[in-house]
Amino acid sequence: MELNSLKDAFDRVAKKQKLSCCKTQEVTDQIVQEIEKAIEVIQSRTLDYKSVLADLKKNLHKIAPLCQLEGTQKELNIVLSKYPKALEKVLNPDISKAYRNIEFDSHTVNHIIASHFYQHGLFEVGDCFITKSGDVESAAAMRSPFQELYQILEAVKSRNLELALKWAATNSDKLKENGSDLQLRLHHLQFVKILQKGRRDEALKYARTNFASFAGNHMAEVQKLMGCLLYSDRLHESPYARLLSPTNWDIVAEELTRQFCNLLGQSYESPLSVTIAAGVQGLPPLLKFMTVMAGKKQEWQSMKQLPVPVELDKEFQFHSIFVCPVSKEQSTDDNPPMLISCGHVLCKQSINKMSKNGSKSFKCPYCPTDINATLCRQLNF
Template sequence: MELNTIKDAFDRVTKKQKLSSSKSQEVIEQLSQEIEEALLKLQSIPDTTFQANHKLILTELKTKLNEIAPLGQLEGTQKELNVALSKYPKLLEKSFNPDISKAYRNVDFDAHTVNQIIANHFYREGLFDLGDCFINEAKETEATAMRTPFLEMYQILDAMRARNLEPALNWAATNRDKLEQNGSDLELRLHRLQFVEMLQMRGRDEALNYARTFLAPFASNHMTEVQKLMACLLWAGRLDSSPYSELLSPSHWDKLAEELTRQFCNILGQSCESPLSVTIAAGVQGLPTLLKLMNVMTGKKQEWQSMKQLPVPVDLDREFQFHSIFVCPVSREQASEENPPMLLSCGHVLCKQSITKLSKNNSTRPFKCPYCPSEVEVAQCRQLYF
């Protein structure tokens, strides 16, 4: 794999650089030691014999420095480093083709939809001025629909950074039913954080009144959590030295902000991550494979433009895999409802159409598995569900 080759070349350069640096330090220490010894000898010479002996000491020092031969010692490691450094840029130029237009295909797309995606990305990232400017220049007034919801979300998050949970609590109360449907305990966690803050800042009485008003409704389903918070009342003013000091961790604020963002986007019917960011990140990972494919298909531009399916798989990280898929190892086609994955009796998996071709459309005729010596009957194959 090209990336492994590049990494190996980089590691060689790094190793040579460390060796060169280590050798340089070693030579400098040798020179320093000899000079310091000569200085000590000069300082120990009596004034009466200084004129006669200092030339002898300096002559000895010059001889020792010539024996060390610093330039000669450094020349070898520096030469190896220069060779590795000269090869590395050439490998990068060979591996990374800057002309990404080779991987471009003439695909029809709706500019209006693309503009909406870009505008939503700006609003999702909290860049409201930039989003407004883009919409005005692109004349996409419909794209402003997501501005208000995301503005509300960022106002809530800004308030949380200022240790103000009231906007978040109001939003959670308004969307209580939807949060429960999603299986989220966000509202309880917000009240827990508010209770701890109140216990720390205002004392036991106000914290107890807050618990009676806002935590009591959660007692039936979250009794253990509520009991733990009630035990915190015994440690009012010294919660940091209590068994419940973990509740004071700043990480709770960060985790709640992440959960609120996730649930806010979920209720809006939007993904937590920006679709534009995910698409670009996935494209960056897949681009080397597409460029390599185009280099192989040089001179077949028309075939590339008309190709409905890539002849090679594009491997992406797990963060870009949003649902389970299966690609038949024989036909290289992705499984579908019409062509589902089938488990053979030997344990290998093929798509239904591949099994039909291998068995010559005869359900009683055994066929050989393409990946092992086993004989398989169509009737023994079972459909897999992902």
């Protein structure tokens, strides 16, 4: 919401600046036009140049360029002076207010940072970091698989699918378990690549050799590729021209990276990237809270739970959670969600509190049903 207000403020500045520029250009064009007219008259020598200059001065006075520009410039200055204040209000320049003194395992943190460098292909940076952190023993184990990945990706960039096909064939069973059609996509690209060169017979032979195992689950895709054979000499003008798009290679490269990381037991996005992105989203409410709690820093440092709700986007929600509607607390292993007989769900501690540890029945807070605590069942999300 705050970012929307900041965007609106920026749009107002941009609009006023555009109006100011347009007005300035309009007045400048008028001045240039009058001067050019005066020059033409002087060059024709039909009149005395003094009278021409006097007329020019008179016309420029009528145009009144400064008066015309003052209004738009004043409006621009007003919105420009307000914009920095809007920035400071939304984008707190001192994020250290939300800092908490928490001890981290340095070995784990170093491992996460180094893994981030290797996962993004920054091998020299990763090696340098590992050397500085003194954890050289784990470097080879982290670096080796990602070196293989980037060798494959570099080959794919060069439109060479040999390494990618070899890796996919080696891991075909695991890819099927993950529900990935990466192997078919790679064969798809190789088939089109051969056909694009006009080698129709070779493409047909490749299809017979590699597409048979995919016909059961991907018949429509295989049939579409077979249709390309009819246009082998003019594929770019055929109904299948979209198969030549470079975007197809980018999509396969991304899927290859995703599946490669998945088989390594790692996420497609590095933990460091996810942590930073989530932190950026969660920072504004924490800074607001710290502004309210000014002067109570010690209390902030001792808190065991976040004092304010921090809403994150769906990409940061990795598992289901349940918040008890009575206690407003998130469920835990010790305080799991419980299904009561009327169909509503409460946390175990809330049920125990309302039923005096199961010694008596209680009324559901959402409906008038009497609930027997012994009949409540634990839910697993």
